[in-house]
Amino acid sequence: MAGKLEDDRSRENEARRTLERAERDSEVFGQSTFARTVDRARSHMAADDADPNDPVEVWGRRTGRALGVVAFAVLAIWLFGYLTR
Numbered sequence: 001m002a003g004k005l006e007d008d009r010s011r012e013n014e015a016r017r018t019l020e021r022a023e024r025d026s027e028v029f030g031q032s033t034f035a036r037t038v039d040r041a042r043s044h045m046a047a048d049d050a051d052p053n054d055p056v057e058v059w060g061r062r063t064g065r066a067l068g069v070v071a072f073a074v075l076a077i078w079l080f081g082y083l084t085r
Helices: 002-045 055-083
Strands: none
16 A cells, blocks of 8 residues: 555656646747747848848838738738628
8 A cells, every 4th residue: 555655656746747847848949939930020021131232122122021911911800890790
């Protein structure tokens, strides 16, 4: 009986350590994934992939990408309104 109780406690402790490690690792993974996604979106909207020596290309990409976001928002709002009638 004492052996079974001891075995249950050791399994419970091992399970808790495993859950704590998984929680800790998933938080770091989730934060780093979110940070990478935000950084990638910021870089995309700032036109970091354009030639920095050509201001027309940089501002053209920024304008086009901003208009794309605005168009998406307008269409999403329209679709929501259309579907909720």
